[in-house]
Amino acid sequence: VSDGVAVYDNEGRFVFVNAVAGRLLGHDPSELLGKPMWDVYPEIIGSAFEKLYLQAQRTQVPVEFEGYYGPLAGYFEIRLFPAPDGMTVYFRNVDDRQRAEAQRAELIRSLSSALDRARKLFDVTAALGQALTVPDVTNAVARSARDDLGADVAAIILVGEEGRLCMVGPTTQSKQVNRVLERISGRAATATSDVLRTAHARFDASRAEYLADYPHVGALLEMAGLGRVAHLPMIISGRPIGVILLGWASEQIFDTDERAFLTTLAGHCAHAIERARLYDRQLSVTEALQQAILPRHLPTVAGVDLTARYLPAGRDVDVGGDWYDALALPDDSLMLIVGDVGGHGLRAATVMAELKHAARAYAMLGQSPAAITGQLSASLTASGSEVYATAVVVCLNVTNQMLTWSCAGHPPPLVLDGASPAFLEEVHGPILGAVDNLVYRQDTMALPPGARLLLYSDGLVERRDTSISDRLDFLSAVAAGANTMGLDAACDRLLDEVAGPSGREDDLCLLAADLLDIR
Structure with missing residues (x-):
């Protein structure tokens, strides 16, 4: 048979040994016959083999097991078959199988670890994809470091103006640790400065390993309670823009896979930081442009009281294209305009500026509301920008208290006469820029003394989870009550109750006029 076979009597003496058993045991079979196994292999005494051998002899029940056998320096599969007059033992070397199983277990562990790291990388990448600002990015990194990596400290150090280092974002430790990390990262001769200079990550598996190169920060590192530290450069176009500092209280070796994972993570963070900085710069330009477009002061016109409000959208939404304007005309009438350019960001703000200045020019030339909406639509169509807008243009003749308006796909103005609200629901044409050479219409009505007029953009009333009819009814009810x-x-009451303090998905404008009774 292919197995080694040995037969023992009740005293444990070799009775039979086949050639395979002799080879595995390292003896000629004839040398073993008649000798007690305990004398030939004294290492057996007290071993698992002896215990199982005696168990099988006592119970007369076969036993099968596998294990490492020191005297023969290998793994063996052993089967014991007891009989009244002795024991027959079959055994074979299973080192190859053990190695294969160990390799398979290592492969499974490696794949499991890779999948776990891939999941973690996916989670943090998804979080970074939602981060618009630098604080958003640092918050996402801190959460990932704490929840996915088990880090006790996570901080981002960025290169600022004139090469100065600045630590941004929270750590997962106390304010004291935060101050300690700032002191460490701010020093010239530290791992942070060296990683920025070399653009290579540094992994210190123990505090002693770190202090071997930077002994002067030993007290600070001990105060931070860190044993294992990783410094990961964030690189954009070959230029380090900062370092991610991760710290653990315990000491542990950074294996190859973990180093690769952390380096990849730093790359994703670098791009998120750069995108956030670009967003901040663009947002600043857009906000400055929008603030420059919105009128600083409303005109003073006898017989009319004017006020306006502008609210930006939620923090996660770009600046939009809502605008308003009020212009006192040479004939003592008052032109009021509220518009809304589709989209957000710099492009929307640019189109908004063009429309606002064009509307002012047309109004100063004495054109009617219908003519102004038509000219704005034609200008937008001719620009080829594929951007659309809505607007309502109102001319209020204060002398005879006549109101003329043209609505281009915009939410209807609201007129309140006493406590009775009424929407001017006539639509005089589609949204601006939708149709070439369209002639818009207009309507005229007389306003009673003391009437109130509300012009607004859709950000005041539109909500995804509520119909526009219900929202307009709510606006009307709140306006009547106020x-x-x-x-x-x-x-202020309209903004508090109708717009709400948060959750807006768009910016909004509100332009209101009271026709005073000056008789």
Whole structure:
């Protein structure tokens, strides 16, 4: 048979040994016959083999097991078959199988680890994809370091103006540790500065390993309670823009896979930081442009009280294209305009500026509301920008209290006469820029003394989870309830109750006018 076979009597003496057993045991079979196994292999005494051998002899039940056998320096599969007059033992070397199983277990462990790291990388990448600002990025990194990596400290050190280092974002430790890390990272001769200079990550598996190169920060590192530290450069176009500092209280070796994972993570963070910085710069330009477009002061016109409000969208939404304007005309009438350019960001703000200045020019030339909406639509179509807008243009003749308006796909103005609200629901043409050479219409009505007029953009009333009809009814009810209030107080109430303090998906404008009874 292919197995080694040995037969023992009740005293444990060799009775039979086949050639395979002799080879595995390292003896000629004839040398073993008649000798007690305990004398030939004294290492057996007290071993698992002896215990199982005696068990099989006592119970007369076969036993099968596998294990490492020191005297023969290998793994063996052993089967014991007891009989009244002795024991027959079959055994074979299974080192190859053990190695294969160990390799398979290592492969499974490696694949499992790779999948776990891939999941962690996916999670942090998804979080970074939602981060718009640098603080958003640092928060995402801190959460990932704590939840996925088990880090006790996570911080981002960025290269600022004139090469100065600045630690941004929270750590997962106390304010004291935060201050300690700032002191460490701010020193010239530290791992942070060296990693920025070399653009190579540094992994210190123990505090002693770190202090071997930077002994002067030993007290600070001990105060931070760190044993294992990783410094990961964030590189954009070959240029380090900062370092991610990760710290653990315990000491542990950084294996090859972990180093590769952390380096990849730093690359994703670098791009997120750069994108956030670009977003901040663009947002600053867009906000400055929008603030420059919105009128700083409303005109003073006898017989009319004016006020306006502008609210940006939620923090996760770009600056939009909502705008308003009020212009006192040479004929003592008042032109009021509220518009909304589709989209967000710099492009929307640029189109908004073009429309606002064009509308002012047309109004100063004495054109009617219908003519102004038509000219704005034609200008937008001719620009080829594929950007659309809505607008409502109102001309209020204060002398005869006549109101003329043209609505281009915009939410309807609201007129309140006493406590009775009414929407001017006539639509005089589609959104601006939708149709070439379209002639818009307009309507005219007389306003009673003391009437109130509200112009607004859709950010005031539109919500995804509510129909626009219900929202307009709500606006009408709140406006009617606030009609006895002063214009400023009424506008504040509309923003509080209709717009709400948070959750807006768009910016909004509100332009309100009270026609005063000066008789």
